[in-house]
Amino acid sequence: MEPTSRKFNANVRVALANDALQSALGKIESGFVVNRANAAARLPEFDALRDQARDIKDHTLDNLDFYLEAFESRVHESGGHVHWASSAADARRAILDICRSVDAKIVTKGKSMIAEEIGLNEYLEKNNIEPVETDLGEYIIQLRKEPPSHIIAPAIHLVKEQVEDAFRSAHEGMFDPGRSLEEPRALLEEARAVLRQRFLDADVGITGANFLIAATGSTVIVTNEGNGDLTQTLPTIHIVVASLEKVVPTLEDASTILRVLARSATGQEYSSYTTFSNGPRRNGDPDGPEQFHVVLLDNGRSDLLGGPVRDVLRCIRCGACMNHCPVYGAVGGHSYGWVYPGPIGAVLTPSFLGLDEGRHLPNASTFCGRCESVCPVRIPLLSLMRHYREQSFEEKISPPAERTGLGVWAFFARHPALYRFTTGLAMRALAWAGRKQGRFSTLPFAGGWTAHRDLPAPQGDTFQRQWSARGGRQR
Amino acid sequence: MSEARPEAGLFVTCLVDLFRPSVGFAAVALLEQAGCAVTVPRNQTCCGQPAYNGGDRTNAKAIAKQVIEAFESFDYVVAPSGSCAGMIAKHYPQLFADDPAMAARARDLAGRTHELISFLVDIRDMRGLGVKFDATATYHDSCSGLRELNVKAQPRALIEQIEGLRLVELPGAELCCGFGGAFCVKYPEISNRMAANKTRDIAGTGADLVLAGDLGCLMNIAGKLAREGSSIRVRHIAEVLAGTADQPAIGEGPR
Numbered sequence: 001m002e003p004t005s006r007k008f009n010a011n012v013r014v015a016l017a018n019d020a021l022q023s024a025l026g027k028i029e030s031g032f033v034v035n036r037a038n039a040a041a042r043l044p045e046f047d048a049l050r051d052q053a054r055d056i057k058d059h060t061l062d063n064l065d066f067y068l069e070a071f072e073s074r075v076h077e078s079g080g081h082v083h084w085a086s087s088a089a090d091a092r093r094a095i096l097d098i099c100r101s102v103d104a105k106i107v108t109k110g111k112s113m114i115a116e117e118i119g120l121n122e123y124l125e126k127n128n129i130e131p132v133e134t135d136l137g138e139y140i141i142q143l144r145k146e147p148p149s150h151i152i153a154p155a156i157h158l159v160k161e162q163v164e165d166a167f168r169s170a171h172e173g174m175f176d177p178g179r180s181l182e183e184p185r186a187l188l189e190e191a192r193a194v195l196r197q198r199f200l201d202a203d204v205g206i207t208g209a210n211f212l213i214a215a216t217g218s219t220v221i222v223t224n225e226g227n228g229d230l231t232q233t234l235p236t237i238h239i240v241v242a243s244l245e246k247v248v249p250t251l252e253d254a255s256t257i258l259r260v261l262a263r264s265a266t267g268q269e270y271s272s273y274t275t276f277s278n279g280p281r282r283n284g285d286p287d288g289p290e291q292f293h294v295v296l297l298d299n300g301r302s303d304l305l306g307g308p309v310r311d312v313l314r315c316i317r318c319g320a321c322m323n324h325c326p327v328y329g330a331v332g333g334h335s336y337g338w339v340y341p342g343p344i345g346a347v348l349t350p351s352f353l354g355l356d357e358g359r360h361l362p363n364a365s366t367f368c369g370r371c372e373s374v375c376p377v378r379i380p381l382l383s384l385m386r387h388y389r390e391q392s393f394e395e396k397i398s399p400p401a402e403r404t405g406l407g408v409w410a411f412f413a414r415h416p417a418l419y420r421f422t423t424g425l426a427m428r429a430l431a432w433a434g435r436k437q438g439r440f441s442t443l444p445f446a447g448g449w450t451a452h453r454d455l456p457a458p459q460g461d462t463f464q465r466q467w468s469a470r471g472g473r474q475r
Numbered sequence: 476m477s478e479a480r481p482e483a484g485l486f487v488t489c490l491v492d493l494f495r496p497s498v499g500f501a502a503v504a505l506l507e508q509a510g511c512a513v514t515v516p517r518n519q520t521c522c523g524q525p526a527y528n529g530g531d532r533t534n535a536k537a538i539a540k541q542v543i544e545a546f547e548s549f550d551y552v553v554a555p556s557g558s559c560a561g562m563i564a565k566h567y568p569q570l571f572a573d574d575p576a577m578a579a580r581a582r583d584l585a586g587r588t589h590e591l592i593s594f595l596v597d598i599r600d601m602r603g604l605g606v607k608f609d610a611t612a613t614y615h616d617s618c619s620g621l622r623e624l625n626v627k628a629q630p631r632a633l634i635e636q637i638e639g640l641r642l643v644e645l646p647g648a649e650l651c652c653g654f655g656g657a658f659c660v661k662y663p664e665i666s667n668r669m670a671a672n673k674t675r676d677i678a679g680t681g682a683d684l685v686l687a688g689d690l691g692c693l694m695n696i697a698g699k700l701a702r703e704g705s706s707i708r709v710r711h712i713a714e715v716l717a718g719t720a721d722q723p724a725i726g727e728g729p730r
Contacts, residue, residue: 009662016664029647326651330668364662366655366669367528368618383569386528393530402661406526410534413489413520414541420517427493438728439701448660452667453698456494456726463487463496464517472503473514475484475545 001119001147005337005349008360015331020159025329028156032323035267036374042269049260054378056253057314060245061305067214067247068296074217078279080292088118091241091297095120095206098239098293099129104203110221110228111135112208113151113317114241114297116339120206131206132198134227136191143170149333151340152265152319157332163187195227205231205289209242210261210316212294215250217278219294222261224272232277238289240277243297245313257316260376265318300352309384312347314377321371321381327364336361343371347384355388355397362388363398424465427458434458483511484549486542486563486588488556489521490690491711495725498690501717502555502591508717509599511553516545522559527566528656539567543580551598552588555713556689557620560590565623590620591713592688596629602636606718609639613682614712615673615696616648617689630688630712637715643680647672654695670699677707686712690725697725 004011015021040046060067072082085091091114099107107124109115109131121131121142133142137155141148143166148154155163164181167190174194181187207228211220219240221228232238248254262268281288304310322328322342333341338358340348346365350358362385371381392398412419434440434457442450449455461469468474483506491498499515506513523538542563546552554560564585571577595601614634620626634642653659653669660666673696677685683706687693690711697709708724723730 009664012662012664016668029650326653326669326672327665330665330672364658364665366618366651366653366658366666368651368655369622370618370649370651373622386530389528389530390532391530393532398530402529402657403531406529406531406534410526410531410538413523413526413538414534416518416520416541419520423493436728438723439698439726441702446660448663449698451663452702453670453695454701454726456694456697456701458494459496459722461496463492463499464515466496467499467515468517473512475514475516 001116001122001339003338003349003353003357005353005358005361006356008335008337008364011335011337012331015335020162021157021332024157024159025332028323028329032266032319036264036320036323039263039267039269043259043263046260046263049256050376050378053257053260053316053376054314056248056256057316057377060248061310061313064244064247064305067249068244070214071212071217071247074215075279075292075294078217078292079282080217080279080294083293083295084298085295086298088297088299091118091295091299092120092123094295095239095241096123096127096129098237098291099124099204102203102236104129104237106130106132106198106202107204107206108132108134108199108202108231108235109138110205110207110223110231111138111154112206112241113148113339114208114243115206116148117299118241118297120241132195132202134195134199134231135223136188136225136227139191139195140166143167147334147339149341150319150322151317151344157334160184160187167191199230199234202231202235204237204239205233205235206239206241207232209240209246211254211257212242212247213251213254214247218251218276220254220277221275222258222271222273223275224266226273229273229275232275232289233287236289237291237293238277238280239293239295241295241297243299244301245315261316261318264320264374264376304351308387309347309351311379312344312351312384314379315344316377318376320374320376324370324374326366326368326370343381343385344379347381347388350388355392355395359388359392359397362386363392420462420464424462427462428460431458431460480510480512481550483513483551483553484546485513485515486519486522486546486552486554486559487515488554488559488690490694491555494694495690495711497719497722498555498711498713501711501713501719502553504717504719505591505595505713506553509595509601511551511599514549518545522562524558524562525657527562527570532570536570539570539581540577543567543577543584546584547580549587551594552584553591553594554588555591555711556691557590557617557624557626558689558691560588561619561623563588590624590626590688592633593620593624593626593629596632601633604633604636604716606636606716607638608715608718608720610684611641611643611682612684612686613643613645613677613680614648615645615652615677615685615687615692617687617692618651620688621649626688630686633716634686634712640715643682645676645680647676652692652695654691656691659695666695667699670695674699674703674705678705683707685709686715688712693725701726
């Protein structure tokens, strides 16, 4: 997808004026946030499991080459194929070649952020292959021709009336025009009825993976709708597209992380389906694909290993950081302008697209720390965002006015006597100007503040001057 | 207290120094009530967070060094702000990760630095206050104090001691108010939405007073409430605890 992260401020203005979006976002606190808190509270060892999950990811990242090669060997042994893709283009090409080998016309898809990252749907369409999203949220946004706005709830920006509109226009002629789609259940059943046939028609099924298991060559998907299972078992070919850092050493490690994944994401103890795939159908298997392919995407990740933002690769894509982010809650996922929104996107976007495109995202945070406080693998999101702020500052990518303002302020802050003198004068003047109201509704050079709120006036003399005048103890 | 009075250095914080000295004097009164001798070093301006969070590490380190030097040798360093205390206690040591000598001094200061309210309760074991203040109040948990320093129960424990004051819990008390230092002027529309959510929740409590422990959040909340024409007053918790809340509230004109 064409990134719009550099137009973040314009995206934000659109999002803040979108009433349907604001209404949809208003449900996150009472849904995801409350559910996660309850799930965490019910498991006494939850925080200890977060430490373990972090340690497993750290260990794997420290030995990534070893575990990836082990994974590849196990996949081969079970009769599958591994395709190494260093770029998005390589991954798209590998997938297209596999599809063309069976002259595929229709491809069903389980939910995959990596497929979003490589722009797979658009590419398949251009090559006359029809991708069909089978996750309900993904199906809805595919009909609406828009990208996901959340990594686990792709259509969270919509209210049900918008879904109804999308279904009525996309399913015209397939159902009674007088049918009621008032209830979410009716929408679900209609999508299911349409998708049933598509599952049977598909030549290839593409899924993502929540884990790749080095010891067994298994790929794992975590879903709630069962669509992923139909996607990967019914067609002749199953393609898994996953990024390098999804690998974990053992089934035991995957089990540990699974205990924090769903709890962090939706507040479920486990998602409805946790499905392990090992190679193609074996002799005697009642079902399963004839071919099993894993496309392993790097796309800049190996460059992050050993660097200052390496910890971002621990991410297990639960979405808790964005669910708990007040900025995400105000502006929604599309404002971030690329595949990954919220705090994790504020680190991933500049990592993958550079600061010219992504510099706003790590800056547009109050550093309230709520994301870090819920991250199941304890990614130091604030430090990583601060790293990109430092790089923006050093490389003079941040706006000149901002750097100049910071420079002037820092000069005074580093010269206490001058600071005391100057602020003493300034505060007395401001206090005099604001003496009647006690606040300002406009003030030169304070438009960013006073556009939306009043500025409380200073009380008068600074504390330091008053303390001196009273003969308070100083040093 | 039978032992010698401990020496407490007051880190005033730039916002209290410039905008609301009454919070500084309230902090001094509370620290003295808690048995401390209070000194205010002259060579303090700011904790350096604007530089640190603005990506200007060089100036952040220079300002941090200035604070470390100004506050050496106090038994305690106390700030009426979870944000500034968190900067000193949690971030200074990280700033000097590549300079072992300074890192040791930073860690030493970090270990002695406290947010005011948690210091009074956790370290000085303050209980009875003997203060009266008639109000229905709600309390906003400022982000840094809450998440970096675990300031949550302490302010409530002291608020309970105030005669005449009824505390109504604020739904979403732990949600950021949208201040975020320079964030509020760099991304004013987002900040405004967050502040509006906060004032909506505050109004929903029916409280006539909002308390918190950080002046940045308080000025943001007070400014938004005033713009909305609300009559709800906003104060730093220290003023109420010290019994000095007789001056106009934040952003309020003369009475």
